Amino acid sequence: MDATKFNQLVSSVPLGKKLPEAIYLHKDCFPELDNSLTQFILAVGSALKIDPNEWHIVKLSRNEFRLSLLSYPTFFTEAYPSLTQSVTVDLNKLSHRIVDYKDSDNPPILHRKETMLPAQHECFDEFKAITEEGENAGLYQNSRMIGFKQSWLRTIEAHGYTLVDGRLFRSSAVIDQSNTTVTSIDRHKTAIVRHELSAPMKQLAKQGYLNGEHTIFDYGCGRGDDLTELEAHGLDALGWDPNFRPEAEKVKSDLVNIGFVINVIEDKVERDEALLGAWELTEKLLVVSAMLANDKFISQFTPYKDGVITSINTFQKYYAQSELKGYIERTLDENAIAIAPGIFYLFKDKLEEQRFLSGRFKRHHSWKQLTTPTPTSEEQARLLFTKHHNLLNRFWDKCLELGRLPALEEFTETPEIIAAIGNAKKALKLLLQVQGEQATKVFEAAIATRREDLLVYFALCQFEQHKGYTHLPNELKRDIKVFFDTYKVAQAEAKTLLYRIANTQEIEQACIEAHQILPASKLNDGHSLELHKQFLPLLPALLRVYVGAAVQLYGELDEIDIVKIHITSGKVSFMGYDNFDTSPLPTLRERIKVKMWQLDVDFFDYVDEHSRPPLINKHLLLTSTDETYKKQLSFDKRLSKLLGLNEHDNVFMSKCEFDSKLLMLNKKIIGFTIKSVT
Structure with missing residues (x-):
């Protein structure tokens, strides 16, 4: 069997625990698989002389020619069995790696065991009930924290539960906090695998x-x-x-x-x-x-x-x-x-710090490529452009990225530009001449964008220790000279921009303007502007500084979907939703409120799944070009009509309250469809 055939068979597997990178199956699923895939898995184990009784789960890679044979001897006897050994086989390299967890105090453990069995299996319903217990207790909210035994046990404990014979029960024991006598600390146990x-x-x-x-x-x-x-x-x-x-x-x-x-x-x-x-x-x-x-x-x-x-x-x-x-x-x-x-x-390294901070607030552009020469009387220029078409296109991209002519070390093909055109300045002039008026507008927009990016960067640098001009990297010094003439001018303009975030009238006006230009957003008059984080680079400079100040206190927005800019209170909220991209009614998983005036961050975790507020009228935060926009809009209109809401009403209710309302109306939601309960 080759990699292509293997990937085809894995793609057609009809059951199992399916993750983006792999599928997990118990051997009891084998009768449901294509026979050639089953025989291949068994042949791999046999070739490595692994006793078939010594492994129980197979992990099939969805992207590579790779599989793992995993040993979970207590799969049917423990609610959350521990891994005792894994054998990972790279079939491209014809190599394998064995990892033994028998003596580990923190081995990987299994969840959602029913997904690894056929639906008709005698243990399916029992395992499904175990999973539902964990979901109802709110234990699966942070999947990254529950994959190993100790972190899983701490998660159970943190949610007020204990395991009795593998099932969840509310903890009845009270910690005696008066006893603080500790003879020694087992630091080594904190080192996880x-x-x-x-x-x-x-x-x-x-x-x-x-x-x-x-x-x-x-x-x-x-x-x-x-x-x-x-x-x-x-x-x-x-x-x-x-x-x-x-x-x-x-x-x-x-x-x-x-x-x-x-x-x-x-x-x-x-x-x-x-x-x-x-x-x-x-x-x-x-x-x-x-x-x-x-x-x-x-x-x-x-x-x-x-x-x-x-x-x-x-x-x-x-x-x-x-x-x-x-x-x-x-x-x-x-x-x-x-x-x-x-x-x-x-x-x-303070130069490296400036490079990092500068890049952190730099927008990435996807300008439309202008590569087709327009008719011109200057035939020689057009021929020169055509002759060096690819080189000049790369040079044009660099000019748009920088908003200026690149220095020698910023564009590695500068010697080729000099040899072909004469110098960088002549090359830019040729590009603007041949590509016409549209190219000039694009380049002017790139200049304005880069200058604004630098202003945002210098404004947010005011939160840090002052960096003298001599400590700036050379590329920033060039930017200052081109866009501001002097560092003093750049600093003065940046401070003015920063101080403006305290002006609630300006913030409100900026939010109104942003709402008009953003591909999608929700404006709550006099209160806040909500938008998806992907649109943050499109905000006016004032709001980019406003949100950037909050980001400096909180950190990167990897787990965040929606940003709310509060107009009058000096706050920014970051909100992460479950299945924001796929669900018509995603529920709020976590909310972080950054109070900039107090330099403080509040974290709100909606641990109980039933307490999570659903996002009503999600279409307001999607672009009209989004592939789900039309379905979402139709769904939102029907739901709003059913609940008697206007499109811009601010609705904040728990999932439990929302489900109760639907039940009273004799309705239920399946995907993007609202159906009557029969």
């Missing part, structure tokens, strides 16, 4: 820092799973850990990560020393991360020093976002940049 990069490392990858150009040191690397993955990609990565790699050398590196370390150190002095030690090793960028939690969550544990003791005798110091930022900055006397909840960047 990872099967993908940690959140801080994923952020580094996202920002382009794991491209092979930087040395990396993981301070407090635990079992070293991040290092293993980085090394597999050929990256220069080293690490040290007091429990698992105590003999390793602490090495100065470009990038240093101290990931979820300070929150497990119970001694304050030692905690400070760890953070200072990581900073001492940093050449360019330090990444600091720690666990976040609210008071309600923390109150479930036994207090100890300035943190708590967990059920497995580990210490945890949980932070609020602003508290963590303050602690880092007080300890290191450096500016901490929020990247995500619980993750901060601190740059020792």
Whole structure:
């Protein structure tokens, strides 16, 4: 069997737990599969001399020629069975890797077991009931946090439940918080087994820092799973850990990560020393991360020093976002940049800091390519353009990106431009001449856009420590000269823009203008403007600074769908919905309110699925070109009429309340259809 045939057969598998990258199946599903796929899976196991009774689940890759044979010996006897061994087979490379979890105190575990069995299986209904118990208890809200045994048990405990014979029951035991006597802390138990990069490392990858150009040191690397993955990609990565790699050398590196370390150190002095030690090793960028939690969550544990003791005798110091930022900055006397909840960047290389911040607020353009020469009397110019068509198109793209002529190091093909045209200035003139008036308008728009991007960047830099002109990277110095003449002018204009975010009248007017130009948004007169995060770069500069200030306090918006700009209260709300892209009635999963005047962030988690407010009239936040827009609009009109609502009514009710209203009206929703209950 080849890769093409394998992928075709996997694509046609009619059942199983289907994830974007793979399908999980119990062997009891094999009679439902194409016989050739079943025989191939069994043949792979036989070739590796794996006893068929020693594995129970097969994981089939949906994108690669790869499968895994997974051992879950307690699949039918435990509600959430643990993985004891995995055998991953790369059929392209004809290689395999065995990972043993028998002695692990935190092995991967299975959820939703019924999805891995045929619907007619005798255990299907029992397993489905177990899953529904977990859903009703709100345990599946953060899928990234429940894949391993200890984090799953902590999630169960945090939601007020306990496992009895594998089933969920409300916790009846009361923690004796008067007993704070602790003889020793098992720090080593906090080091989990990872099967993908940690959140801080994923952020580094996202920002382009794991491209092979930087040395990396993981301070407090635990079992070293991040290092293993980085090394597999050929990256220069080293690490040290007091429990698992105590003999390793602490090495100065470009990038240093101290990931979820300070929150497990119970001694304050030692905690400070760890953070200072990581900073001492940093050449360019330090990444600091720690666990976040609210008071309600923390109150479930036994207090100890300035943190708590967990059920497995580990210490945890949980932070609020602003508290963590303050602690880092007080300890290191450096500016901490929020990247995500619980993750901060601190740059020792200040030029690199400016490059990062500048790129963070730069819009990415998709200008329409102008490549067809228009008729002109200057035949020589047209022939020259045609002769060097591809080169000039690449040069044009760079000019549009920068809003100006590129310097020699900013466009690697400048020598070819000089040889063909004479110099960069002549090349731009030729492009504008041959492509006509439309090209001139496009270039003028690029100039205005880049200047505005820089103003937003310099305005948001006012939140950080002042950077002198000499400390700016060369590309920014060129931008200043072209767009502002001097750094002093750029700073003055940026401060004026920043101070304007306190003017509620200007904010309101900007929201009105934005509502008119955005592809989709919802304006609540005098109160707020709501929009999808994809439209943030299209906002006027004033609102980009307004939201940008909130982002600096909160971090990246990876899990966020909708942004609400509050007009009069100096607040910005970030909202994440379940299945926003696919559901006609997505429900609110989390809401973050950034109070800029107080420099504080409030987190609101809708843990109970039934308490999650549904998003009414979602079409207001979609573009008319969205593939689901027409269906959504039709659905919203029918639903609003049924509930007696106007299109712009602000409706905020729980899913339970919403379902009750539908029930009273004898209606139910299936997909985009509203049906009568029979």
